[in-house]
Amino acid sequence: MRVEVTHRFAVGVRDGYDYITDLGNWPAYWPGLVRVEPGSRWREPGDRTRIVLRLLGRETEMTMVLGRVEPYRLIEYTSEQSGLPPARHERHFADDGEHGLAYRAVVEYSPRSGPRGLFDRVLVRRAVERALRATVANLAARFEAGKAPRA
Secondary structure (H helix, E strand, C coil), X not given: CEEEEXXXXXXXXXXXHHHHHCHHHHHHHCCCEEEECCCCCCCCCCCEEEEEEEECCEEEEEEEEEEEEECCCEEXXXXXXXXXXXXXXXXXXXXXXXXXXXXXXXXXXXXXXXXHHHHHHXXXXXXXXXXHHHHHHHHHHHHHCCCCCCC
């Protein structure tokens, strides 16, 4: 399963990348984020970050491991959280030549077997797409309101 959302922001690639990848900014735009756990790191491949999300009325921990970093171009990481299949994530950053930042967020996962596979194909897919769209909308609001750097 692959879910992809793209958006163009009126912010420079460097400013957008720096804002989006800064752990300190995540609570401002990540839907359902309760907290970033102490000791989390997010700069170099191999860095591990633990966050707590509110899902279906309860707090759930997600562990993310940074895999590939191409500054101002690409971030790849994996995530694991209880009750869901492991996922692979990509965040793409490019100068769109017009508005500033062309941003693309991708989540890929393999549905589990049996009845859980139906849950993964339908409900998890919808939830991932909703979360990506909410993230993009929150980022757009932050950039437009001047709460984050602008080009």
